[in-house]
Amino acid sequence: MTYRVRLEMFEGPLDLLLYLIQVNEIDIYDIPIAKITEEYLACLATMQELDLAVAGEFLVIAATLIQIKSRMLIPAEELEGEDLPQEDPRRELVERLLEYRRFKEAALTLDELESRQQLLYARLGELSPPVAEGPLQVTLSELLRAFAAIVQRAPQATALEIAPEAITVSERMVMVIDRLALESPLPFTALFDVAGTRVMLIATFLALLELLRRGLVRARQSEPEGEIMVYRAIEGSGGDDGHPA
Amino acid sequence: MDTLPDVEPLAILEALLFVSEVPVTMERIEEVLEGRSRAEIVGLIAGFQERCRQGDRGLLLVEVAGGYRLVTKPEVAPWVQRFRGTKPAKLSKAALETLAIIAYKQPITKPEIEAIRGVTIDGVLKTLVERDLIRILGRKPEVGRPILYGTSRDFLEYFGFKDLSELPTLKEIESLAPAAAGKETSDEAVGDAGQPG
């Protein structure tokens, strides 16, 4: 093997196998299992040095390869049942490879479409479309994520019982407004003191949600995965400070 | 940006005004249309406004708050209103969170929901009741006999569940938790380790 293979290049064991089949110019319908197994294991050996978390997935296919290889070593004469056509031990693996390859190709098509679509910019949503008539428009995913965020925020119920002497949400609301009065917009993350306690982080986050709900601040994300920016909404807004439970 | 396609500047101007969420300042236009003088850009803007005046155009370029922005013409407002008026309404984030808590913790009282969310929820609760997504299940037999809330049949229909047992479990949800939330958890570790208090 003269080529060097880095396992991060592959989307998984099947991807690696397809690669080996391709560089060796092998007919996928007639894979020389011993040769491929050997190369595959050699690749795994380089991976072990990397100690990748995905090693398990690659090992599953390694085991499959070895199993097929041993089944193919049984001489045909020993399986005499003439009337029964012999099932090729490789068949199931080949079918998996073919199926995987179809989707790998489909993914390439999607990739091209994605690039093409990314040249077309649509308008982002309005700042705050009010209107509350007509049917609802919420996806289940949105609901789930809302709750997932809560679950993550509060693994133990006590974390949300804001101790009387400690931080309160209303205090944090004032803090957020003050920060934004000095500088707006601010990156979402800038509002959170990394050194702060978990309660502090939660209180700040709840304060931010509450301010958003009241329309005192706005959060915008100019693109998916982009940095979320927090804006002060119009003027100082001090008057109505927090009075959460 | 090395070789740019040959595009009429008016087309670029239209695209910028279209995608911007806020009024576009003259400075931004100059920055993006690199190499054009202010006078040229003023001319472009006038040209654009001129084109908007045509009867088959529905937009207007207005100068507001130190910038330029596209808005719909006043004469098309009745249709825009009609269009907007029938738009499906989205639930606010607060409403969603509250609904999620009720779905998973029902029957639950208002103070209990507020304890979880850390804010008062009167407005949100009203919206949810009005929209028939939640209903009153009864009263909790304790001091003050607070009202117990639960989800309604409309809730199930809306999210396409046959019954409540179809709600994904907490574990399933956690595996879908957004990355940001995951980050918070690691912040927790930081906080714990560096416990300042």
Next chain:
Amino acid sequence: MDTLPDVEPLAILEALLFVSEVPVTMERIEEVLEGRSRAEIVGLIAGFQERCRQGDRGLLLVEVAGGYRLVTKPEVAPWVQRFRGTKPAKLSKAALETLAIIAYKQPITKPEIEAIRGVTIDGVLKTLVERDLIRILGRKPEVGRPILYGTSRDFLEYFGFKDLSELPTLKEIESLAPAAAGKETSDEAVGDAGQPG
């Protein structure tokens, strides 16, 4: 709406397309432009597209996800990108593969996707749900009642499909039944490599 101003329908169409955050369906246009036949509206759309073709226009009317939406022309993308300051993030290869499987095999469960890709996909699934490219369709009526996933409307928009029927057809798997069965013995390499000693 009693007395409406006299406005050219093209102007109204442009305004509606401009204010909408999602693709506007033919039905919505019919609703708002009350009293116009579908054929008339189709004509309006064609007229609008025709006008967009002019070199001084920066927008394009595309048909996507069951509706019509305005987007910037591809040739102005470099300036819009400069204006926005960022390039849109691309999906990872793993995400695209997973998405392809879900798109063609929906409704499908996580274990079924993992069986095809040969890897676990928790992280990828999370990303796809987060970006609203996939959605939960329900549960499979089998042991464990696993969640069934499918693509969302955002998926159609993201890739520019009108509907799922626009997905490119998958390459068919050639039938291997007869060919593979007879080839057992041709695997000469097996013996050689397999018996080193």
